[in-house]
Amino acid sequence: MKYPDYPSESSCYTSVNGRRMHYLEGGNDKSEVVVMVHGNPSWSFYYRHLFSALIEKYHCVVPDHIGMGLSDKPGNEYEFTLKQRVDDLNVLLSSLGVDKNITLIVHDWGGMIAMAYATRYPEKIKRLVISNTAGFHIPKGREVPWQLKLSRTPIIGALLIQGLNAFCRGGVIQCVTRNPMSNEIKNAYLAPYDSWANRLSVLRFVEDIPLDKKHPTYDLVDEVDKNLDQFSNLPMLVCWGLNDFVFDQYYLDEWKKRMPNAEFHEFDAGHYLLEDAGDEVIPIIQKFISSNPLG
Numbered sequence: 114m115k116y117p118d119y120p121s122e123s124s125c126y127t128s129v130n131g132r133r134m135h136y137l138e139g140g141n142d143k144s145e146v147v148v149m150v151h152g153n154p155s156w157s158f159y160y161r162h163l164f165s166a167l168i169e170k171y172h173c174v175v176p177d178h179i180g181m182g183l184s185d186k187p188g189n190e191y192e193f194t195l196k197q198r199v200d201d202l203n204v205l206l207s208s209l210g211v212d213k214n215i216t217l218i219v220h221d222w223g224g225m226i227a228m229a230y231a232t233r234y235p236e237k238i239k240r241l242v243i244s245n246t247a248g249f250h251i252p253k254g255r256e257v258p259w260q261l262k263l264s265r266t267p268i269i270g271a272l273l274i275q276g277l278n279a280f281c282r283g284g285v286i287q288c289v290t291r292n293p294m295s296n297e298i299k300n301a302y303l304a305p306y307d308s309w310a311n312r313l314s315v316l317r318f319v320e321d322i323p324l325d326k327k328h329p330t331y332d333l334v335d336e337v338d339k340n341l342d343q344f345s346n347l348p349m350l351v352c353w354g355l356n357d358f359v360f361d362q363y364y365l366d367e368w369k370k371r372m373p374n375a376e377f378h379e380f381d382a383g384h385y386l387l388e389d390a391g392d393e394v395i396p397i398i399q400k401f402i403s404s405n406p407l408g
Contacts, residue, residue, distance in 0.1 A: 116301040119161045123168075124183070129204045132191065135183035136205065137175040139168035145214040145239070145407055148206065149175040152221020152246065153318035154281045156182025158301055159220065159387060166395050171216075171402065176205055178226075180314025182305050193317030195330045198226045199233065214407055216240040218398070221360070221384070222318060224248055229333055232340045239407055241349040242398055243368060243375075244386050245360040249338040255363040257324060264319045274316040275309045290356040290383035291390065298388070341371055348405035349375035352394050354382035376401060 115121075123139040137157050140147075147167055149160040157164075157175040167173050177184040179191060179201055191197070206212070215237050219227040224246025231238045251257065264270045264280060273279040285299040294302075306312045323331035349372055353365050369377065378397055382389035 114301075114304055116158055116161070116304070117297050118165070119158055119301070120165055123164070127205065127208060129179065129201050129208075130197075132179045132187060132201075133185040134179060134201065134205060135177045137164055138173070138209070139164065140170070140172035142170075143172045143210070145171060145216065146211045147171045147173045147216045147218060147402070148211070148227070149173065149218040150202070150220070150223035150227040151175075151178070151181070152223040153181070154284055154306060154315045155221065155302065155385070156305055158182065159385065160218070162391050163218070163387060163395055163398065166399060167402075174206070174209060174211060176202065177305075178314070180317070186305075186311045186314060188310070188313065193314055194321055195225060195229060195333050199229045199333075202226060202230050203233070213237055214239050216242065216402060218242040218244075219246055220244045220386070221246055222322070225334065225337065228337050228341065231344065232337050235340075235343055238344065238347065240402065240405055241344060241347055242401065243349065243351045244394075245354055245357050245364075245384050247360065247364055247367075248341050249367060249371065250334060251324070252363040252367045255361075258359055261319065261322070261359065264316075265322075265324075270319065271316060274319065275312045278303070278306060278312060280315055280319065281306045281312070284385070287358070288384035289389045290354075291381070294388065345372055345374060348401070350398065350401040351375050351377045352386060352397060353377070353379050354384055354386040354389060355379055356382060357384040360384065 123137045125136050125138050151159050156177045160175050164173050180186050217227045228248040281303050285294050285302050321330050323334055351368055380390045
């Protein structure tokens with residue numbers, strides 16, 4: 114299948130913890146590397162325009178998490194956990210020799226994955242670009258959306274997400290609010306998740322969000338939460354789609370409280386900010402990186 118504007122010529126594959134991982138890689142100068150980390154249920158396709166815009170000046174790496182995008186889609190023998198995602202990202206970047214001068218660009222649950230990696234290796238991180246995500250527990254006063262609760266309900270969640278593909282289909286409709294996606298773009302987002310088996314990772318991603326202290330992922334999220342302030346003096350850009358029913362104003366306000374020195378830009382746009390407002394957001398990211406050169 115052809116994916117619109119997707120830089121397939123930059124597609125690469127490698128073995129990560131016994132699984133075949135797909136990633137985009139481009140740009141010649143490896144003195145600094147931009148790593149873009151996607152969430153659920155998107156994949157590297159979400160970053161296609163940003164990747165193409167940045168590789169002229171920077172070396173860029175955009176992985177598809179295991180079970181997502183064009184990477185392998187294992188069954189339950191794989192641990193679909195936050196820790197495993199961080200381990201996978203670490204193996205990939207280490208195998209590529211990416212061990213310093215990293216700019217992280219993150220979205221959705223990719224923010225938690227990337228910030229957990231950053232917490233593990235803070236000396237490697239030089240800039241942060243944050244978009245509709247979290248690096249902390251659910252903010253006080255924020256109720257868990259009913260859609261998320263329903264998706265985590267035993268049996269019902271599997272039927273909705275794996276059977277009806279409701280999570281992925283809902284994403285391509287509800288995550289843009291300015292301009293509806295064309296059928297071609299919708300199909301590109303949905304293509305990797307074309308069967309019950311290929312949607313297992315989407316379900317496990319939803320189930321891995323810790324809503325209480327008993328959840329096995331809670332402690333790692335707690336570690337990220339408690340160590341987030343160490344990045345408060347790094348150059349940080351926060352671009353936010355205000356029409357996001359999950360990562361909403363509560364999350365934006367938490368970022369503002371935690372990172373008062375960051376540069377903030379808000380948009381009348383949905384969760385898939387780069388789809389809804391990419392023409393505005395991409396130049397801001399380019400300017401932010403160039404205006405904060407590495408020392």
